[in-house]
Every structure is written in C-alpha cells, then in structure tokens.
Amino acid sequence: xxxxxxxxxxxxxxxxxxxxxxxxxxxxxxxxxxxxxxxxxxxxxxxxxxxxxxxxxxxxxxxxxxxxxxxxxxxxxxxxxxxxxxxxxxxxxxxxxxxxxxxxxxxxxxxxxxxxxxxxxxxxxxxxxxxxxxxxxxxxxxxxxxxxxxxxxxxxxxxxxxxxxxxxxxxxxxxxxxxxxxxxxxxxxxxxxxxxxxxxxxxxxxxxxxxxxxxxxxxxxxxxxxxxxxxxxxxxxxxxxxxxxxxxxxxxxxxxxxxxxxxxxxxxxxxxx
DNA sequence: ACTAACCTGTAA
DNA sequence: TTACAGGTTAGT
Numbered sequence: 001x002x003x004x005x006x007x008x009x010x011x012x013x014x015x016x017x018x019x020x021x022x023x024x025x026x027x028x029x030x031x032x033x034x035x036x037x038x039x040x041x042x043x044x045x046x047x048x049x050x051x052x053x054x055x056x057x058x059x060x061x062x063x064x065x066x067x068x069x070x071x072x073x074x075x076x077x078x079x080x081x082x083x084x085x086x087x088x089x090x091x092x093x094x095x096x097x098x099x100x101x102x103x104x105x106x107x108x109x110x111x112x113x114x115x116x117x118x119x120x121x122x123x124x125x126x127x128x129x130x131x132x133x134x135x136x137x138x139x140x141x142x143x144x145x146x147x148x149x150x151x152x153x154x155x156x157x158x159x160x161x162x163x164x165x166x167x168x169x170x171x172x173x174x175x176x177x178x179x180x181x182x183x184x185x186x187x188x189x190x191x192x193x194x195x196x197x198x199x200x201x202x203x204x205x206x207x208x209x210x211x212x213x214x215x216x217x218x219x220x221x222x223x224x225x226x227x228x229x230x231x232x233x234x235x236x237x238x239x240x241x242x243x244x245x246x247x248x249x250x251x252x253x254x255x256x257x258x259x260x261x262x263x264x265x266x267x268x269x270x271x272x273x
Numbered sequence: 274a275c276t277a278a279c280c281t282g283t284a285a
Numbered sequence: 286t287t288a289c290a291g292g293t294t295a296g297t
Contacts, residue, residue: 076292111280
C-alpha cells in the first residue's frame with residue numbers, strides 16, 4: 001500500500017498523538033511481525049521507552065525512542081498503524097498492540113508482509129535496509145542533475161528505474177505511473193535515452209506528483225488509511241493508475257495496460273513518448 | 274532481468 | 286476457480 005505520500009501522512013497523523021508518550025506494554029499477537037536486535041527481543045528492547053519523534057526515509061517509518069532505540073516500520077502492501085485514544089479490542093489482522101501512557105497503537109496487516117524492527121539508533125542506517133536507499137525526492141538536494149546521476153549508466157526501462165529504491169527512495173507503482181504521465185514519458189523508454197529537457201520534465205513531475213499526493217493525504221485506492229483510520233483523496237486525482245482501458249483525460253485515447261518490471265503499468269501511448 | 278515467494282481478500 | 290493487489294527479496 002503505502003508509498004512516500006502515504007507513509008508521510010501516517011508519520012504526521014501518528015506523531016500528533018504519540019509524541020513523548022511512553023510504551024508501557026507490548027503484546028505480540030503474531031510475533032513474526034517484529035524483529036529484535038541480536039539476542040534481545042523486540043518487546044524487551046522497546047517496552048518502557050518513550051517516543052521522541054517519528055521520521056520517514058523512503059517508505060520506511062522511523063519511530064525514534066529514548067535511550068538510542070529506533071523502531072523501523074515498513075507497511076509493504078497492506079500494513080497499518082492506528083492510534084486509539086481508548087483501549088481497543090484487536091481486530092482480525094492486528095499483529096502487535098503497543099499500550100501507551102495514553103491510548104494504544106495497533107499494527108495490523110492483512111497480508112502479513114509488513115515488519116517492525118528494533119535497532120540501536122546509531123546503527124539505524126548502517127545496519128538496515130535503509131543503507132541502500134537512493135535520495136529523498138522532495139529534499140532540495142534532489143535536483144535534475146542528481147536524477148540523471150542516479151540513472152547513471154543503466155539501460156533499464158524508466159518504469160523499472162523509478163521503482164528501484166536504490167535509485168530514488170519512496171516511489172511505488174501508483175506514483176511512478178502518475179509521474180510518467182505528467183512528464184509525458186513512456187514507461188518503455190530506456191533511462192539512457194532521455195534528453196536534458198525530458199530529464200527536467202521528469203524531475204519536476206516526480207516532485208509535483210509526490211507533493212500533490214501528500215497534500216491529498218495519500219491514495220486510498222484500496223486499503224490505505226492514516227493513523228486515525230482516515231482515507232486520503234488522491235485516488236480522485238489519478239490520471240492513469242487503475243484506469244487501464246478507460247479514456248486518457250488528456251486526449252481521449254484508450255489507456256494501455258501492460259506488464260512492465262513485473263508490475264501492471266498504465267499509460268497513454270499518444271501523450272507519453 | 275525476470276519469476277517465485279511471502280500472505281489474505283476481493284473481484285472477475 | 287483464477288487473477289490480481291500501493292512491496293521487497295532471494296532465487297534462477
């Protein structure tokens with residue numbers, strides 16, 4: 001489910017509720033959802049710690065606790081983090097319950113792909129999958145030159161390159177297809193064939209689409225909800241994702257639906273070259 | 274560079 | 286019954 005705009009929305013809505021709260025008790029309903037550090041258990045490390053802040057890196061949420069402990073959470077496809085002011089009965093797919101000083105935090109995931117890992121904060125980047133991530137697309141350091149440099153000597157399809165988290169962190173199937181439509185570029189193009197002007201257009205499209213996604217509080221095409229259980233509204237603004245076979249909003253031609261880089265890909269063969 | 278695997282639910 | 290789903294990774 002969540003790509004950068006959804007994870008960012010979860011981060012913001014969660015932080016409002018849990019900042020400075022102590023984790024008083026952790027109940028593992030499905031223990032495989034969490035992972036400790038070396039010989040120490042997840043619940044042993046995190047219980048009694050206070051939540052200082054929550055950051056985001058790509059699609060990862062970094063819940064930073066006192067005493068130099070960080071919980072790295074990844075929602076994969078259907079993971080959710082929900083805050084409840086009152087104690088709640090866990091739902092069918094709730095795997096972890098954090099009892100806080102005030103209220104509870106529930107981690108749920110229908111498909112059981114999502115994970116939360118406890119790790120000492122100083123090792124949070126060097127010893128985790130964060131190490132390999134590409135730049136943050138909304139930071140000012142991410143310029144058109146950086147985008148070109150990240151593509152490097154690759155010859156892969158644009159679609160594959162933008163989905164690659166080591167090239168750029170945070171884009172997934174929705175925002176890649178939307179960015180390519182906005183940039184007027186075909187997902188079938190090889191990254192090494194972009195002109196300077198096309199590279200500029202792509203860079204601008206990526207930033208515009210991700211920012212619009214955040215402003216709309218994410219895309220609730222299917223399962224996504226924020227920490228309050230509320231939907232986003234970016235699905236109303238989607239130009240191509242999920243619209244295969246329907247008319248292009250730009251030119252009216254039927255949108256193509258193909259399989260590329262192992263993922264369903266929708267684009268307009270007239271507007272995107 | 275592609276596919277299978279990890280899982281469950283929903284829609285065709 | 287089968288195909289497919291906002292992701293990642295380990296295997297050809």
